[in-house]
Amino acid sequence: MANYVYLVPLFPLIGFLINGLLWKKMPKTVGGAIGSLAILASFVVSLLIFLEVKAPGYHQDPIVLFDFIKSGDFSIPFAFQVDALSSLFLLIITGVGFLIHVYSTSYMSHDEGMVKYFAFLNLFVFFMLLLVLGANYLIMFIGWEGVGLSSYLLIGFWFKNRDYTNAGKKAFVMNRIGDLGFLVGMLLILYNFHTLSYADFFGKLHEAQTGVSASTFNWIALCLFIGATGKSAQIPLYTWLPDAMAGPTPVSALIHAATMVTAGIYMIARSGALYSLTPAILHVVAVTGLATAIVAATIAIKQYDIKKVLAYSTVSQLGFMFLALGVGAYTTAVFHVMTHAFFKALLFLGSGSVIHAMGGEQDIRKMGGLGKHMRVTQVTFLIGCLAISGVPGLSGFFSKDAILSAAFAHDPILYYLGIVAAMMTAFYMFRLYFLTFNGSFRGTHDQEHHLHESPVAMTMPLIVLAILSVVGGYVGLPEVMSEHNALNAYLSPVVTNLGEHHLSAGLEWTLMGVSVVVSVIMIIVAYVMHRKPVFAENTGLAKILENKWYVDELYNAIIVRPMATLSDLLDKFAERRGIDGMVNGVGKSVKWGGDKLRLLQSGQVGFYIFMMVLGIVALLTLSFFWIR
Amino acid sequence: MPVNSTHYLFLSLLLFSIGIMGALIRRNAIIIFMCIELMLNAVNLLLVAFSKIFGDADAQLFVFFIMVVAAAEVAVGLAVIVMMYRKVQSVDINILNRLKH
Numbered sequence: 042m043a044n045y046v047y048l049v050p051l052f053p054l055i056g057f058l059i060n061g062l063l064w065k066k067m068p069k070t071v072g073g074a075i076g077s078l079a080i081l082a083s084f085v086v087s088l089l090i091f092l093e094v095k096a097p098g099y100h101q102d103p104i105v106l107f108d109f110i111k112s113g114d115f116s117i118p119f120a121f122q123v124d125a126l127s128s129l130f131l132l133i134i135t136g137v138g139f140l141i142h143v144y145s146t147s148y149m150s151h152d153e154g155m156v157k158y159f160a161f162l163n164l165f166v167f168f169m170l171l172l173v174l175g176a177n178y179l180i181m182f183i184g185w186e187g188v189g190l191s192s193y194l195l196i197g198f199w200f201k202n203r204d205y206t207n208a209g210k211k212a213f214v215m216n217r218i219g220d221l222g223f224l225v226g227m228l229l230i231l232y233n234f235h236t237l238s239y240a241d242f243f244g245k246l247h248e249a250q251t252g253v254s255a256s257t258f259n260w261i262a263l264c265l266f267i268g269a270t271g272k273s274a275q276i277p278l279y280t281w282l283p284d285a286m287a288g289p290t291p292v293s294a295l296i297h298a299a300t301m302v303t304a305g306i307y308m309i310a311r312s313g314a315l316y317s318l319t320p321a322i323l324h325v326v327a328v329t330g331l332a333t334a335i336v337a338a339t340i341a342i343k344q345y346d347i348k349k350v351l352a353y354s355t356v357s358q359l360g361f362m363f364l365a366l367g368v369g370a371y372t373t374a375v376f377h378v379m380t381h382a383f384f385k386a387l388l389f390l391g392s393g394s395v396i397h398a399m400g401g402e403q404d405i406r407k408m409g410g411l412g413k414h415m416r417v418t419q420v421t422f423l424i425g426c427l428a429i430s431g432v433p434g435l436s437g438f439f440s441k442d443a444i445l446s447a448a449f450a451h452d453p454i455l456y457y458l459g460i461v462a463a464m465m466t467a468f469y470m471f472r473l474y475f476l477t478f479n480g481s482f483r484g485t486h487d488q489e490h491h492l493h494e495s496p497v498a499m500t501m502p503l504i505v506l507a508i509l510s511v512v513g514g515y516v517g518l519p520e521v522m523s524e525h526n527a528l529n530a531y532l533s534p535v536v537t538n539l540g541e542h543h544l545s546a547g548l549e550w551t552l553m554g555v556s557v558v559v560s561v562i563m564i565i566v567a568y569v570m571h572r573k574p575v576f577a578e579n580t581g582l583a584k585i586l587e588n589k590w591y592v593d594e595l596y597n598a599i600i601v602r603p604m605a606t607l608s609d610l611l612d613k614f615a616e617r618r619g620i621d622g623m624v625n626g627v628g629k630s631v632k633w634g635g636d637k638l639r640l641l642q643s644g645q646v647g648f649y650i651f652m653m654v655l656g657i658v659a660l661l662t663l664s665f666f667w668i669r
Numbered sequence: 670m671p672v673n674s675t676h677y678l679f680l681s682l683l684l685f686s687i688g689i690m691g692a693l694i695r696r697n698a699i700i701i702f703m704c705i706e707l708m709l710n711a712v713n714l715l716l717v718a719f720s721k722i723f724g725d726a727d728a729q730l731f732v733f734f735i736m737v738v739a740a741a742e743v744a745v746g747l748a749v750i751v752m753m754y755r756k757v758q759s760v761d762i763n764i765l766n767r768l769k770h
Contacts, residue, residue: 650693
C-alpha cells in the first residue's frame with residue numbers, strides 16, 4: 042500500500058483543482074461534498090498505509106516519483122518517505138482535517154464563497170501532506186511554503202474586511218521571516234553534505250570523516266529552529282497566530298490543530314538525529330518553548346475574545362511541545378501534537394458552534410449560560426477543556442504529564458516553570474468555559490432568542506473529536522502505568538529520544554499528582570472567580586496582559602516603524618531624487634538641447650548655404666590634415 | 670605668355686570662388702542658381718584639365734555625368750523658382766523664411 046502513497050496528496054489536489062477552477066458555477070453542496078470526499082479518500086489511504094507501517098518488520102525506502110532537480114551527478118528526487126512518523130502525521134492531518142471539512146459544509150453554508158473556501162481548504166491539506174511526506178528537505182520546503190500561502194488565503198478569506206486581509210498579510214510575512222531561516226539551514230546542509238535527503242543526511246551525520254565542524258551543526262540546527270519558530274508560532278515570531286483567527290473558525294481549527302503549526306514540531310522531530318548532536322541548540326529550543334508557553338498563557342488569561350483565548354492557548358501548548366523537543370523527548374512532542382490536535386480542533390469547532398449560535402459575536406463578556414441552549418456543544422467543549430487542562434484519564438493529561446516528567450528528568454527548573462504554565466492553562470480554559478456556558482446570558486435579547494444548537498454536520502465532528510480527546514491518550518501511557526508505550530514503540534524505528542530517562546516510580550507518581558492537584562485547584566479557582574462575573578476596566582498588570590504585553594506595539598515601534606521611516610527616506614531621496622531624477626534628467630537635457638539648437642533653424646537660406654560651405658571647408662581641412 | 674595646364678586650374682579656382690561668393694552673397698534666387706551652375710562648370714573644367722595633365726580620359730566621363738545632372742537640376746530648379754515667383758511675386762530668398770520655427 043505504501044507504493045500508492047502518492048494518492049494521499051493527490052486527492053486533495055484534485056479536489057482543489059475541481060473546486061478552484063469551477064467555483065463560480067459549482068453548487069455549494071457539491072463543492073462541499075467534493076472537498077470533504079477528497080480528504081476522506083486520503084484518510085482511507087492513510088489508514089491503510091498506517092496499518093501496513095504498523096506491521097512488525099516494516100521497512101520502506103523512500104518512494105521516488107521522479108527527478109525533481111538534476112544537475113550532473115547531483116539530483117534531488119521528488120520522493121516520499123513513508124515511515125512511522127510520517128504515517129502518524131498523515132492520520133492526524135487527514136483525520137482531523139476531514140472532520141473539519143464536514144463541519145465546514147454546515148458552518149460555511151451561508152457564505153457565497155463556500156466552494157472557493159473548500160478549494161483553499163483542500164490546497165492547505167495538500168501542502169501539509171506534501172510537507173509531511175517529503176523524503177528530503179526540499180519537498181518539505183515546498184509544503185512548508187505552500188501552507189504559508191494557503192494560510193494567507195484562508196486567514197484573509199473574508200477579504201472585504203481590511204483587518205482580516207492585514208491579518209493574512211501579517212501571517213504571511215511573519216512566516217517568511219522564519220522560512221528564511223529554514224532556507225539558510227537547508228542551503229547549509231546542501232553545502233556541507235551535498236544532499237538534502239533525510240536518509241543520506243542522517244547517515245552522514247555520524248561519519249567522522251565528513252570533516253564538518255561542530256559549529257556548522259549548531260548553525261544548521263539553529264537555522265532550522267528559526268524556521269520552526271515562524272511556522273509553529275514561538276517567541277519571537279508568534280504574533281501572527283492569534284491574529285490568524287480572522288479567518289473562518291474551521292480554518293483556525295485546521296491551522297491550530299491539524300496543519301501548519303505542527304509543521305515545526307514535525308521538522309524538528311524528523312531532524313532529531315541532528316538535534317541530538319547539538320545540545321546547545323536543544324537548550325535554546327527548550328527555553329524558547331518554555332518562555333512561549335508561559336508568556337502565551339499569561340496573555341490568554343485576560344483575553345475576552347473566545348477565539349483569541351484559544352489561539353493563545355495553542356501558542357502555549359506549542360511551547361510545551363518545543364519544551365519536549367528541547368529536552369530530547371521527540372516522541373513525547375509528537376504525542377502531544379496528536380492529543381492537542383484532537384482537543385484543540387474540538388475546542389475551536391466548539392467555539393465556532395458558539396459563534397454560530399451567537400450570530401457572529403465572539404466576545405465572551407456578552408455570552409454566558411449558553412449550556413442550556415446547546416447541550417452537545419457544552420459537553421464536548423467541557424471535555425476539550427478537561428483534556429487540555431490535564432485532568433486525569435483524558436488525553437491531554439498523559440501527553441502533558443509525559444512532557445513535564447521528561448522536563449523534570451532533564452532539569453527540575455524546567456519542570457517547575459512548566460507546572461506554572463500548566464496551572465495557567467487550566468485557569469484560562471475554565472475561565473473561558475464558565476464565562477461562556479455557565480451563569481446567565483449577558484448578550485442582547487435578540488441574541489438570546491436566536492440561540493440554538495448547531496446542525497448535525499457541526500455537532501457530529503464535535504462528538505467524534507470529544508471521543509478522541511478522551512481516548513487519544515491511551516496510546517502513550519507512561520511507564521509507571523503500563524509496560525508498553527504503544528506510541529514510543531511505533532515511532533522507535535524513526536525517532537530516537539535523546540538520553541532515555543528513568544525516574545523512580547514514586548517520583549513519577551508524585552509529579553503526576555502535583556500537576557493534577559494544581560490543575561484541579563485552578564479549575565476551582567476559575568469557577569469561584571467567574572461565578573458572578575463583573576467586567577471592570579483592567580488596570581495594572583491585567584491591562585498589560587489584556588494588551589498582550591504590548592508585543593505588537595513593541596514590534597511596531599522597533600521594527601515596523603523604523604522600516605517605514607527608512608522606506609520613506611529611500612523613497613524621497615533615492616527613488617525620487619536619484620532614480621526619477623536620472624530618468625527625468627535625460628528627458629530634460631534633450632528638451633533643453635533642442636530648445637537651443639532650434640535657434641539655428643533661422644529660415645535664412647543664405648545662412649544655410651553659408652553653414653554648408655563652412656562645413657565643407659571644415660571637412661576638407663580635416664581630411665587634408667588627418668587622413669593624408 | 671603661353672597657356673599651359675596650370676592656367677586652367679587657376680581659372681577653374683577663380684570660377685568656383687566666384688560661384689561660392691555669389692551663392693553666399695546674392696539674394697536673388699536666379700543669381701544663386703546661376704552661381705551654382707558656375708561652380709558645377711568650374712569643376713567640369715578642373716576635371717578636363719586634370720584629364721589632359723595626366724593623359725587619362727576617365728575624368729571626362731564624370732564631366733558628362735555632371736552635365737546631365739546639371740541639366741536635370743536646371744529643369745527642376747527653374748521650375749521651383751517659377752512656382753515661387755507665382756506665389757510670392759518675388760525671387761528674393763529672404764522672403765522664404767516661413768518654415769523657420
